[in-house]
Amino acid sequence: MEKVQLTIGEVAALAQDSLERHGCDNDNAAAVANVIARAERDGCHSHGLMRLPGYVAALDSGKVNGKARPEVEALAPALLRVQGDGGFAPLALQIGRDHLIEVTQKTGIAAMSLVNIHHFAALWGEIEPIAEAGLCAMACVSYKPAVIPAGGSKALYGTNPMAFGWPRKNAPPVVFDQASAVMARGEVMLAAREGKSLPDGVGVDAKGAATNDPDEVLKGALLAFGGYKGSSIAMMVELLAGALIGESLSVEAAVRDNNDGGPPRGGEFMLAMDPNLFGDADGWAERGEKLFGEILAQDGVRLPGDKRYLNRQESEKNGINITRENYDKILAL
């Protein structure tokens, strides 16, 4: 298959140009393009250029405001809210981030909610800059129903990822970002395309019966990881990124959505903590390193996010390869 080699900057420029042609202003387009380019850079192709047609569709249908002006408000001494003005999440996150960091460095812990946004990206990219600023951070977001509650038969929860980041003094932060679904929908689609059957416990068909057939799972729903425990986490994400902050549950987001292929309107929940204020300013980083040392001392174990950092080094040296077919598709946008 013919490949096109692009630098990270070229990926961003390509995305920015498409977004502006479809109605984004410069700030909104730049924020989304940056998210897409960083995903490609880190080998997270499922959240890279592959998403551009979805972003564009949501602009074309008028569902998303490409000229959104997100605004930050203080709700309480340790609570911030970003009103997303109906735009894509990246600009709202970018505008909120510095405020969240500043408040956290005063109060020790702070939460930031984002409402009236359209979220279509990976959470690790949102946690990373907060952890790079020396804070411990957590985030979660819901979507549209895709995962059944444990014991049930019908999709109710979104894939509902939750991410966590830990700052390190002489290394990039440790960040994990994991869906509440046992397997990403993209992986199920891949299995379907390759004619492979799924392992037990991945999903159910449209009638709620367990199946190993990826085509049937795509018509049905996914299970939560780890049975009822992952299901509890998916429930927690609905409560935090929906009920708590005054935004939609996944099931509400789906009802409102126009199904144009782009992200529905929803909310996001984030919190940050300043480890320097927890009373062991000298010890926390050292103890984190002790844990990571113990983890890496075992054969076959790696730290969450390590693969992303390896991909990043590789992309920064050698650029990003995409297929000619995908490249042409993007240009056609």
Add this chain to the structure above:
Amino acid sequence: MEKVQLTIGEVAALAQDSLERHGCDNDNAAAVANVIARAERDGCHSHGLMRLPGYVAALDSGKVNGKARPEVEALAPALLRVQGDGGFAPLALQIGRDHLIEVTQKTGIAAMSLVNIHHFAALWGEIEPIAEAGLCAMACVSYKPAVIPAGGSKALYGTNPMAFGWPRKNAPPVVFDQASAVMARGEVMLAAREGKSLPDGVGVDAKGAATNDPDEVLKGALLAFGGYKGSSIAMMVELLAGALIGESLSVEAAVRDNNDGGPPRGGEFMLAMDPNLFGDADGWAERGEKLFGEILAQDGVRLPGDKRYLNRQESEKNGINITRENYDKILAL
């Protein structure tokens, strides 16, 4: 098997008496006894009277201070720390709780760390009163190594439970409390006693090889729930309840512990949020109910904690049954 029927108050009195005979003062004994009685009441026998010999052993060996005077300090506007004075966790939690609630109602979100405590109870009992006060809460605690990091072969993480609670206006809160291990050690012991084999993916033997033999798993280690995702959560718990707050990792707690059968010294991490301050004071509770309604509309699904509430009603009506054998064991303490 002959049974002895006790009221909840009688269970508490029995526990309190034993604890005082072994060196607890009234306040410490009452706090621990209350935790034990509430566990028995809610059908959580693994954290009820069964733990009393462990509490007593830790007093007898001098590891735990039965006359601890926990003290609360403000570390930052939204951060509290309870110095546990080497005692059992319940009194430290009881003393910290009202402060945490009060601060959270001002700042919107607050964290409380507990250090120099010995934790031997279930987290749901600690989340519940905070959620009953109208706050959303989260807690986690580590222990001694019992769970291997995903891909590895040696126990590194504690069973590392994480709990979450959501307040409701006309019902008891929804609280989940789940270990990072795929199965509790107590359940593995039960399978061993009954000569049953374990399902795949529960544990490994002392050499780190997968096994279905519960006896071998007891000499080896448990796996995290849901593979690498549960393992990430176990890692997060080590960082929050250890590194962040300046207390031990599970692996450090084990080195220091005298293995008297009681809980090692460690820390606990809690956070609370006031949903009334997140900008949708009218809507959050209603939206939570909407989610719970959707969950319960599916056959075979229940809310986390519902079984505990049913057990509670039953115990409050008919008392608690314990075997004559266990009753005599407690009296012998």
